[in-house]
Amino acid sequence: MAVLTFISIRQFEQSIKEEMHRRLDSNRRELSALLTEIENYLFDFGQVKSRDPNLAFGMSLNQKSALRSKLSDWIVDSKLSRLSAFDSTGRLLISYLREGNSVIKSQHSLENADVFIPEAVREELEYKEHVLYRDASRRFGLELITYNRVHNSSGKVVGFLEQSINLSGEYLKDLKERLLVDLVVTDSQLNPVVSTDDQFLQISPGMFTANQEPSAFKIRDLEYFIAPLQVDARAGQFALAAVSSLEGSKITVERLTRLLVSVSGVLIFILAVTLMALSRFVVKPLNELVVAAERVAGGDYAPLKLRRWAPSEIERLSVSFGQMVARINESRAQLQEKVQQLQVANENLKETQAQLVHSAKMVGLGQLxxxxxxxxxxxxxxxxxxxxxxxxxxxxxxxxxxxxxxxxxxxxxxxxxxxxxxxxxxxxxxxxxxxxxxxxxxxxxxxxxxxxxxRSEDQQAHGFDVNEGLKTTLSLISGELKTRINVKTSFGDLPEIQCVSGQINQVFMNILTNAAQAIPGEGEISVATKSKGDFVIVEIADNGEGMSAETQKRIFEPFYTTKPVGEGTGLGLSISYSLIQKHGGKIEVTSKPGKGTKFTISLPVSANV
Structure with missing residues (x-):
């Protein structure tokens, strides 16, 4: 018994070391994925913000107050450590630095000095839209930086936007809590510069060479394992390493060894005495529970009928197991319901996001x-x-x-x-x-x-002549209609309606453009209006290809389109449907394949928009 115990403990100790190696290898892969994730975040942030027309305008006129307001808002809502704006010569205009998790500080001292983008980066920006820069030379840790060119409306470069994340301080502490290991960052000479534990700043540079297998080292007679990840930087290579200790596990193993040796004799006696009792009173009912557990593991959650066994502990175990299976069934049903609710919420979120993006584009187009x-x-x-x-x-x-x-x-x-x-x-x-x-x-x-x-300057409801709106829209798409499509109009005597005219014009534009595109050759579009009670009715019909019943059911769904890839977003009719509903109206479609399509729009004369 003692020999088997000793062998088991040694195997356990070896298993701990192997598990430590596997965990550190996994941590290294996570660090590599994390660097990629951070760099992708910086690229995405820079691409979106560098296209902001207000940013380009502020850079063109060197309006520091406007740039200061814009950059301070952006960095507060981001994960960035620093956000800076440079003019077209590469000289610093505005810079904000995050201190801690929430304190944002303007770097006025740098703004008044001649601070420029690094020359090597500036040369790359002559022919690239964005550049990644890894800086491991500073004493306060590793900094990941991206630069983006900023263009004005005519395409001229008017400045540059710099965004960075610093892997030191609070950032490393958060990573330590996430990975459950200590972290060390080196400079380009592989000398440790930042660590979640200051004692690891004593590690020699040789421990950080190559992406080698996890290796052991000692500090103050305590054994540690290190797994370095080397990453290329402009000034050389730096390393980001995960460090973990085996000391806690070794102490546990030694105590366990002494304890098991002491009690091994007692255990032999106790096992001999209790073996027959266990065989009679425990093994048989437990075998029945094992069979039931295997059924559950195989996906059979039918209610269980287990015999009652003495002693009472086995009986309670049988009852508890049956209750557990019943609760599993109940929890599975609740989980499926929650998953369905989340799927519905996710679809609603996608639709809302798409509408917001499209609305922002339409506002910008309206202003232009x-x-x-x-x-x-x-x-x-x-x-x-x-x-x-x-x-x-x-x-x-x-x-x-x-x-x-x-x-x-x-x-x-x-x-x-x-x-x-x-x-x-x-x-x-x-x-x-x-x-x-x-x-x-x-x-x-x-x-x-x-x-x-x-009407981009007016998003409030006001009196609107529907007939005039249709005439204006037909005039604007006359190039789309050309000479191949004949337009017939029948405008009734309509009262003015209360609405946001730009949004209603957008609906007319979407439906008339779709009607023109549904006619492959020559054809006809008819536009008719009439007044019906407290509503104005607009009917737009074409003699194009028409739609199937399945397409009609989904025509107002976001991202649903029958056009080839690259020719339609599937948002036009979805947004039109939302805008008409927002005005308290209705939009309906009737169509037959090969017979054409008719859209009927009902708008209330007085709408609370």
Whole structure:
């Protein structure tokens, strides 16, 4: 018995060492995955924030107050250790540093000094949109940094955005709690610079070479194991290592050895005395429980019928086991219900997120369209207003020429008029002026339509003429319709409705564009409006390809589309459905394959938006 105990303890000790090796190898893989996760977070953060038009505008005009407000808000809501903005020459403009978990500090001293992006990074940014920079040379630990170029609306680089995460201090403590091992960070010469335990700063650089198997070392006669992970940096290689001790396990093994040797004799006697009793009163009922447990392990959760055995402990065990199986059944049912609820909540979250992203894009597009329309309106109005004067002056000029030629000699006048092609000019110039007038009138209508359609500055409900909104939308998509689609309109006498006009115009745009795209060749779209009680009804129909019954059931689902990959997001009709519901209305679709599709929109005259 003692020999078997001794062998078992030694095997147990060896197993502890092997498990320690496996755990440290796993920790090393987790550290590698963590570095990748952090770098991906930095890349994603930089790509999103560097595209912010307000950031580019602030950099272009060197508006430090606006940049300060923007960067301070961003770093508070992020995991970053530092967030900085540089101008187009690479000189620091604004910098914020996180101290601890919540304190954000502006680095005014650096902003007033000549601090620049590292030259090697600056050279890469000449031809790259973003650059990763690992800095292991500082005495306070490892810093992962990414730089992103910031462009203005014309594509010019107006500055750079720097974001970084420092693997030291509180960050390493959080990792220690997560991995349950101590961590050490070295510089590019593999000298330890930061650790969750200061005694590990004494480890020699040789322990950090290569991604070797976990190796042992001693500090103050205590044995530890280390698993280093080497990572490339610009100044060389640094190491991030996981460290763990076997001392606690060794002490436990030694105590266990002494205890087992002491009691082994007693155990032999007790085992001999109790063996027969156990065989009679315990083994048989326990075998029955084992069979029942194997049934449960195999997925059979049917109610159990176990015999009652003496002594009472076995009886209680049988009863408790049966109760446990019943509770497992109940818990499984509750778990399945929770999983279904989470799936529904996840789908709702995806839909809400998609709607928010699309709404933000539409607001930005509306602002751009409104700005372009405003810039074009003044010169177009000037040209359009002066065409009338040009026509009047041209008519007077022709009259003057005719009167002058009548008073001069007939032959001389005829010769001069013939030489200068007067008759041709007299006939052609009014045509040219008429063309100018028609063209400028068309441009003026487009600009007016763009301003009416965007209404980006007004997101409040106001009086809206549905017929005029449809006319404006049809004018804007005339290029999509071209000459292949004939549009028939039947506008009824409608009251004004209370709504957010930009959102209703967006619904009209989505449905009319889909109708045009559903017609592969030549076809027809009909648009009709009418008043019905307290509602305005809009019907948009096409004679395109139509939809199956299955497609009609899913047409308003987010991300559902029948278009090829890359040609549709599946959000247009989903967002249209949400906007109409928001206004207290309804949107319905009827369609047959090969017969076309009709959308019917009902909008209340008075809506509480």
């Amino acid at each position: 369209v409104a700005g372009i329309a405003h810039e074009l309106n003044n010169p177009i109005s000037f040209v359009y207003a002066n065409i009338r004067h040009l026509k009047e002056h041209t008519a007077k000029l022709f009259d003057t020429i005719k009167e002058f030629s009548a008073k001069a000699g007939v032959k001389e006048a005829q010769a001069i008029l013939s030489k200068n092609e007067f008759e041709y000019i007299e006939a052609d110039l009014p045509k040219l002026i008429s063309s100018f007038e028609e063209g400028s009138q068309r441009v003026k209508e487009i600009v007016t339509g763009l301003r009416s359609f965007s």
